[in-house]
Each structure stands twice: as C-alpha cells, then as structure tokens.
Amino acid sequence: MAEQRLIVISNRIPTEEEPSGGLVVALHDCLNARGGIWIGSSGGPVEQPRAGLTKIAEGNYTRYTFDLSREEYDTYYLGYSNAVLWPVFHRRADLMQVRPGYAQGYLDVNARVADMVAEFAGPDDTLWVQDYHFLPLAAMLRERGVQSRIGFFLHIPFPEASHVPALPDAQNICSWVASYDVFGLQTEADVERCENLFRHECPSFIESDGTISVAGRRCRPMACPIGIDAEGYRATAEKSKVGKRLFMHKGQKLVLGVDRLDYSKGLVQRFEGFGAYLGRRSNTDEPATLLQVAPPSRQDVDAYKDMRMQLDLTAGSINGDYGEIDWTPIRYVRRSLPRDELAGLYRRADAVMVTPLADGMNLVAKEFVAAQDPEDPGVLILSHFAGAAEQLTDALLVNPYDADEMAAALERALTMPLEERKARHARLWENVRDEDVDWWTGRFLGALCQPRAVEAA
Structure with a gap:
C-alpha cells in the first residue's frame, strides 16, 4: 500500500530550528506532530536559482525549498502577491499597484511549483496549500492530472465581492477556489464573503451545508480559525x-x-x-x-x-x-x-x-x-x-x-x-x-480527508 503523506506548500518555510511567525510556527507544530513534507521558497531572490527542489532539513518531517529568481521575486512576490492581492484582500484596493508582468509572473511561479509538486505527489497524498501566494495551484495541479485531496487555507481576510473585479485575474478567482476540495477561512464572516463572490460572480450552486458546486467540481468553504500552542x-x-x-x-x-x-x-x-x-x-x-x-x-x-x-x-x-x-x-x-x-x-x-x-x-x-x-x-x-x-x-x-x-x-x-x-x-x-493549533489542524484535515462526494455533473 502506498504511503499516505501530508504535503504542505507555502511561500514561507522555516530554515531554522525554532521558527517564528504565526503561520510558520503553527505549521511547524502540526508537521512536527504528524510528520510529512513541507515545500516552500528559499526566501529572497537568488542570482543563480537551482532547478527543482532542494532538501534542507530532515527529522520529524522533511523540508524542501525552491529558489526564486530576481524577476520572479519582483513579479510573483513583491508584485502580484503583495502589491495586488494583499491590498485588495485587506479592503485597500486604492493601494493596489498593477504593473506589466505582475500577473504573468505570479502564474509562472505557480505553474513551476505545480510542475514540481505533480512529479512529487502520489495519489494517496494529502496536499495542504497555504495562503494567497498559491491561489491558482490546485487548478494547475488538476490540469496536470493530480487527483489527490487538495485543501487550501487563507490566512488573510477573504475579499469583498465588490472588490474582486479590481484584480487583473478577477475572472479566474472562482475557478481557482473551486479547484480545492476544502477552502479554509479564518472566520464565518470570511465564509459569507466567499459565498457572496460565487453568488454574484460565477454560475454556481451553494448546497445546504455550504458546499459550492461549480464547473463540475464541489468545494467546501469552511471557517477554521487558526490557533497557537x-x-x-x-x-x-x-x-x-x-x-x-x-x-x-x-x-x-x-x-x-x-x-x-x-x-x-x-x-x-x-x-x-x-x-x-x-x-x-x-x-x-x-x-x-x-x-x-x-x-x-x-x-x-x-x-x-x-x-x-x-x-x-x-x-x-x-x-x-x-x-x-x-x-x-x-x-x-x-x-x-x-x-x-x-x-x-x-x-x-x-x-x-x-x-x-x-x-x-x-x-x-x-x-x-x-x-x-x-x-x-x-x-x-x-x-x-x-x-x-x-x-x-x-x-x-x-x-x-x-x-x-x-x-x-x-x-x-x-x-x-x-x-x-x-x-x-x-x-x-x-x-x-x-481551540489551539492541534484543534485547528485536526478540524481542517478532518474535513479534507473525508471521502470525496460525487462531483456535480
């Protein structure tokens, strides 16, 4: 029987033994207890990026990094992630900066990560994608034939439906979200904003339990507030x-x-x-x-x-x-x-x-x-x-x-x-x-690992 692994993908990853920062500490505690694999960027831009994944640590769980070139760092990270998505999701669309190359750089890095993960992940693995840097990742993994359970957790607020059209890729947000089996959010208010986006911006059906059926897929948005140790x-x-x-x-x-x-x-x-x-x-x-x-x-x-x-x-x-x-x-x-x-x-x-x-x-x-x-x-x-x-x-x-x-x-x-x-x-x-970090991971992974229901026609 194939090994069933938990694979976490995030932009940030701890490179030291005692990590700091809310997201990083929470995931470190989760993987320390459960085991698995963590994939993330190596940090700032690299003059000569290494191809593929590099193993940087092994212990209770294994860590791999991928490098970002200067152009990728400027467009994917500083650009689209933090000068476009961050302000819109935090209700400050007036601070958004749209520049040529930002959106394409964001998509290119996500596609590169999808290529690496698709080669890496087995059908019995569970994938847990973290935060706004990787919103399109599940859609790209599905395009590459990955059939694993894929969950997403958004650590920042979900945007107001009226703000989403300000995004260069506004028409893709619904399909990106719907490609996940479970889309985790911090609050019930975030779940309501997510449902409002689907009601107003794309053809979909929201079932009585909150599951969203769209374009042949079923995604469950759920409130799962993150905790600490x-x-x-x-x-x-x-x-x-x-x-x-x-x-x-x-x-x-x-x-x-x-x-x-x-x-x-x-x-x-x-x-x-x-x-x-x-x-x-x-x-x-x-x-x-x-x-x-x-x-x-x-x-x-x-x-x-x-x-x-x-x-x-x-x-x-x-x-x-x-x-x-x-x-x-x-x-x-x-x-x-x-x-x-x-x-x-x-x-x-x-x-x-x-x-x-x-x-x-x-x-x-x-x-x-x-x-x-x-x-x-x-x-x-x-x-x-x-x-x-x-x-x-x-x-x-x-x-x-x-x-x-x-x-x-x-x-x-x-x-x-x-x-x-x-x-x-x-x-x-x-x-x-x-409602500590163990409660958070147990609640989210418990929902993600449930048997997949029959998908909408």
Missing part, C-alpha cells in the same frame, strides 16, 4: 525574564503592541488612539507607556515606505506633545524580537492593543492571553476587524478608526478591577486553550 506559549512566558529588564517607574503601566510594519495593522490609528488617551488623563495619573514592536516587512513596496514615514511622524509628534524628561510615551522598536522575549513582554504588559483595520486572525491576541498570569492578568483591547474578535468576545472590542473610543478602552483597561480582569481572562484562556 497555548500551553507551550504559557510555559515560555512563565520562564521569560525580559519583563524585569524594562526600566519603568513604580506603578507605571505598560501598553504593548506587536505587529509587522503593515498598513493593515492600523498602527498610525493606534498611536493616535494612545495620544487621545494621554490627552484625557489627569496630571495625577501615573503615566502609561506604549511599547510598539513593529519589525519591517515588504520595504520595497511604496505603500509601506509611506506608512513608515507617517508612523515616525505620528510617534514623534505625540512624544513631543506629552513626553517628560524622565518619560517617553511611545517606545518604538522597529525590529523582530525572539519568541521568549515577546512572551515575557506579553506577561508583563497591563494591556495589549491589537487594533488592525483588517486581519485574517491575528495571533498576537491569542499569544497575549496565553502569556498572562491568571492571578493578575492584563487586558486585551481588540479591533472588531480582527478575525480573533469572533472568538475572543471577552476582550474590550473597539473601532480602530475612532481614536476617542480606543482612548476610552485604554482608560478602562488600565483601571479595570482585578476580579473583572481575572473573569475576562479566564473565559479568553478557555477559548485559546481549547
């Missing part, structure tokens, strides 16, 4: 000593933000909300400090350069207006921190602001909950537009566009009685613990 993250936070290294006055409150430097994260609006909080506090209140950790991403994309400049100006203005000689309101760290240091900062924080303008899930919210001391927990301030808001309803939910509303939430968080903090945290922790 909750118990493991709690243990890491308990051991971390980084919180004790912070120089802060006795009684001073710490507000934390942890995000990639991305316009979808609402960082400028967060700084403005914190500034509004400072403007309404009394002079007798112990000052709070916002520590924002924001490692850069996609620095070659114009929209990110503009946002970074705006964020620097906003932070400087607030610090100039409210700072004292012994107190800086906003501390801004523009680099990555190790996982154990972040866990210690979460545990030390009195509140965390997770206030994206649009986000698939946002695992910072779950990591913060897991890191807290249940006897003296901090408070989660969470945007209505984060996917996590569907699960973490005991957070203080805010509109990130409303600086005064965020200021009021901060004031409430930093003065919340201990018993209310403990009660809210207990309910948040129950969800984070119960």
Whole structure:
C-alpha cells in the first residue's frame, strides 16, 4: 500500500530550528506532530536559482525549498502577491499597484511549483496549500492530472465581492477556489464573503451545508480559525525574564503592541488612539507607556515606505506633545524580537492593543492571553476587524478608526478591577486553550480527508 503523506506548500518555510511567525510556527507544530513534507521558497531572490527542489532539513518531517529568481521575486512576490492581492484582500484596493508582468509572473511561479509538486505527489497524498501566494495551484495541479485531496487555507481576510473585479485575474478567482476540495477561512464572516463572490460572480450552486458546486467540481468553504500552542506559549512566558529588564517607574503601566510594519495593522490609528488617551488623563495619573514592536516587512513596496514615514511622524509628534524628561510615551522598536522575549513582554504588559483595520486572525491576541498570569492578568483591547474578535468576545472590542473610543478602552483597561480582569481572562484562556493549533489542524484535515462526494455533473 502506498504511503499516505501530508504535503504542505507555502511561500514561507522555516530554515531554522525554532521558527517564528504565526503561520510558520503553527505549521511547524502540526508537521512536527504528524510528520510529512513541507515545500516552500528559499526566501529572497537568488542570482543563480537551482532547478527543482532542494532538501534542507530532515527529522520529524522533511523540508524542501525552491529558489526564486530576481524577476520572479519582483513579479510573483513583491508584485502580484503583495502589491495586488494583499491590498485588495485587506479592503485597500486604492493601494493596489498593477504593473506589466505582475500577473504573468505570479502564474509562472505557480505553474513551476505545480510542475514540481505533480512529479512529487502520489495519489494517496494529502496536499495542504497555504495562503494567497498559491491561489491558482490546485487548478494547475488538476490540469496536470493530480487527483489527490487538495485543501487550501487563507490566512488573510477573504475579499469583498465588490472588490474582486479590481484584480487583473478577477475572472479566474472562482475557478481557482473551486479547484480545492476544502477552502479554509479564518472566520464565518470570511465564509459569507466567499459565498457572496460565487453568488454574484460565477454560475454556481451553494448546497445546504455550504458546499459550492461549480464547473463540475464541489468545494467546501469552511471557517477554521487558526490557533497557537497555548500551553507551550504559557510555559515560555512563565520562564521569560525580559519583563524585569524594562526600566519603568513604580506603578507605571505598560501598553504593548506587536505587529509587522503593515498598513493593515492600523498602527498610525493606534498611536493616535494612545495620544487621545494621554490627552484625557489627569496630571495625577501615573503615566502609561506604549511599547510598539513593529519589525519591517515588504520595504520595497511604496505603500509601506509611506506608512513608515507617517508612523515616525505620528510617534514623534505625540512624544513631543506629552513626553517628560524622565518619560517617553511611545517606545518604538522597529525590529523582530525572539519568541521568549515577546512572551515575557506579553506577561508583563497591563494591556495589549491589537487594533488592525483588517486581519485574517491575528495571533498576537491569542499569544497575549496565553502569556498572562491568571492571578493578575492584563487586558486585551481588540479591533472588531480582527478575525480573533469572533472568538475572543471577552476582550474590550473597539473601532480602530475612532481614536476617542480606543482612548476610552485604554482608560478602562488600565483601571479595570482585578476580579473583572481575572473573569475576562479566564473565559479568553478557555477559548485559546481549547481551540489551539492541534484543534485547528485536526478540524481542517478532518474535513479534507473525508471521502470525496460525487462531483456535480
């Protein structure tokens, strides 16, 4: 009998033993437990790309990489993936940049990966494709005769149906989605947006269980919110000593933000909300400090350069207006921190602001909950537009566009009685613990590995 393997395909893949980043850590934990194969790009552009796949690690699971040329990196990754798909999926079509060669470069890389995977995968393998970089991959694998079960998980929000026509390949989105057996999404709201796209943009039939029948195929969109290794993250936070290294006055409150430097994260609006909080506090209140950790991403994309400049100006203005000689309101760290240091900062924080303008899930919210001391927990301030808001309803939910509303939430968080903090945290922790990364992988793969129903005629 042929070996049944789980094969994961993603753009990012861990090249070190201790990976970082929500998607990478979650998949690493999954494959570590289940075994299988992980295929992803080797990272940035390579002057002389190697042909085919290169094995880079072997252990509980095996890792292979493929190289990207400079042209492929510019068109497939920086171009179509991050200057076209990313803004449209995050409801910022106004930031989309369409350039000659972007769409073709995206299709060419997907076709090259499909060629490699088609040679590699057996009929009994289960394929799990990750994120917007590889939306067409299943359709291309079907064209190459691959009959395996193929699932997809979208880590970012699904776009509004009214925004999809802005894409150069808008007419292909439905067929790309329908080529998967299971199309995983972070939230029920994403599932509804996916169904709306099929209702309005292509001939299809949506069955009572949500299965979409289109062009002879049946695809099941499903909400499957990603989780973290909750118990493991709690243990890491308990051991971390980084919180004790912070120089802060006795009684001073710490507000934390942890995000990639991305316009979808609402960082400028967060700084403005914190500034509004400072403007309404009394002079007798112990000052709070916002520590924002924001490692850069996609620095070659114009929209990110503009946002970074705006964020620097906003932070400087607030610090100039409210700072004292012994107190800086906003501390801004523009680099990555190790996982154990972040866990210690979460545990030390009195509140965390997770206030994206649009986000698939946002695992910072779950990591913060897991890191807290249940006897003296901090408070989660969470945007209505984060996917996590569907699960973490005991957070203080805010509109990130409303600086005064965020200021009021901060004031409430930093003065919340201990018993209310403990009660809210207990309910948040129950969800984070119960719907962890193992629950996520079990739920998705359980649906993907079900026997395939008879396809529509």
